[in-house]
Amino acid sequence: MDERLDWVTASEKVGTLSGQVAQLHAELIDVTAQVIADDAWAGAGIRSVEHFLEIQTGLDRHTVSKLVKIARRVPELPEVMGLLRQGSVTLDQVAVVAQHAPAAFSADVAEFAQYATVSQLRRGLAGYFHDTDRTLTPERPSQEASVQISASGERFRLTFMTGDMVAGALVEQAIREAKDALFTAGNSEATLADGLVEVAHRSLAAISDPSRSKRFQVLVHLDTQGQSWLHKRGALPQHVADRYTCQGQLIPVWETDGKPVAVGRAQRIVPDRVRRLIEDRDKGCRYPACHSSGYLEVHHKTHWRDGGPTDPSNLLCLCSFHHDEHHRGSFTIHGEPERIDGLTFRNHRGWPITPTRPEPPPRPKRPPPEWQGPTGERLETRWLSFRANPGTPPTAAA
Ligand SMILES: [Zn+2]
Ligand SMILES: [Zn+2]
Structure with missing residues (x-):
């Protein structure tokens, strides 16, 4: 420890470790591919594979999304994955390949990836291959002006049709604005449907006459048996009633044998x-x-x-x-x-969602990584040329 690290030893140590990190990344990607195939991540409020990995690995969102993108393409990119398992390319290099390279060019691109830096790869591949299939679904035109509302079972359905394009555009903009406001407020998953609900919230909240706003309240009835139903409508699933009364968005009316006994409990709505x-x-x-x-x-x-x-x-x-x-x-x-x-x-089984880390196992013996790293030479993209894998039909080429 007393000895100072010289440049050559430092370079060797860092190079070997980089290769080993790459090998471990390959293992992590292979496991992730299996997690995806078996849906092993799902449930308990986990939103996605990415979310699962973020909790379990402690890595940041961008790294995790890279891992998942690669994992989804493992079968299509055998050559570059082979190089990663050997420790000859890095996670970041493979991520660029997974983002841009069509499966039909996997072999040639892998060859290039070994020698190119991440930014050279990005420059070389992004310009060379580009997306061709962007299909748009045409919208169906509507004729009459009408609003139909139906509510049955667990479904509420609202259909709005008009031949007045200006009125239609007005409604659309109102919904889009509300959706955007939700998005700006941090709800990054707000949909147009959420936007429509938000328009309704605002419209009801803007009523200043108390007797009028009372007339248009949404009431939920709760009885002592734990049943709940919407005022003048059908039964509500328990979880829906719980969530909305928890938020104070629904006004509960307690009932015993169908007769109201009290209107809520003081302090139910969070002040x-x-x-x-x-x-x-x-x-x-x-x-x-x-x-x-x-x-x-x-x-x-x-x-x-x-x-x-x-x-x-x-x-x-x-x-x-x-x-x-x-x-x-x-x-x-x-x-x-x-x-x-x-x-x-x-x-639901009582397992903690955050990882409980056991003692790290002893390091398994791996073959030494074949680490060389990019050459770092200047890249002229106009000299790049990739051949499709042998046996690829001409239509599959980019
Ligand atoms: Zn959350
Ligand atoms: Zn709650």
Whole structure:
């Protein structure tokens, strides 16, 4: 340890380690491909394979999305994957290949990837191969002006048709604006349907006459047996009623034998002051590695209908997706919301969603990596030429 590291030894050490990192990346990609094939990531509020990997590996979003992109193309890119397993190319090089190279050119491109830097690869491949199949689905024109509403079972259906293109454009812009506002507020998954609901929220919230706004409230009835149904409409699935009453978006009317007994419990709706406190404390959805931060719902850890108080020690922020998933029973939440690391999320079998890391196993013996790295020479893209793999029909070529 006393000896100073000289340039040659440093270069050798870093090179060997880089090759070993590449080999481990290859193993991680192969496992990821299997995770995808077997749907092993799904459930318990995990949004995607990427989300699963982000929680399990602790890597950032971009690295994780690279791993997944490559994993999805493993069977199509055997040559470059072989090089990665040998430790002869890096994850970043393979990622560029997976992004741009058609399967029919996999062999030639892999050959080039060995000697090119990441930016040379990007420059060389992005210009050489380009997407050809961008198909657009044409929209069907509508004729009459009408709004049809039907609600049955678990489905609500609204159809709006008009031959007045200006009125149609107005409705469209209103929905798009509302969707965009949700997006800007942090709900990156807001759809046009969410936009339409948002338009409705705003319109009802803008009513100033209290008697009028009362007339157009959405009421949900809850009885002592735990049944719930929408006012003048059918039964509500439990998880839907729980989620909306938790948020204070529905006004519950307690009933016994069909007769209202009281209108809610005081303090059910999270007061603005407490809400701001919780949002500021949590700064985002508390589910592991969830990136929703702007559009948040405040959840009662002990559900409000089970007597949970509206108090910071019982409240936490969740995005609408995870709030919904939790009330559907995908995962449970334990612990103390007031502590920044105080919560544990478990799947329906009781397993913690965040990794419990055992002692690292002893390092397995791998063949030494064949690490050379890019040549670092200047690249003239006009001299690039890739041949399709032998046996490729001419139509499959880019
Ligand atoms: Zn809730
Ligand atoms: Zn979330």
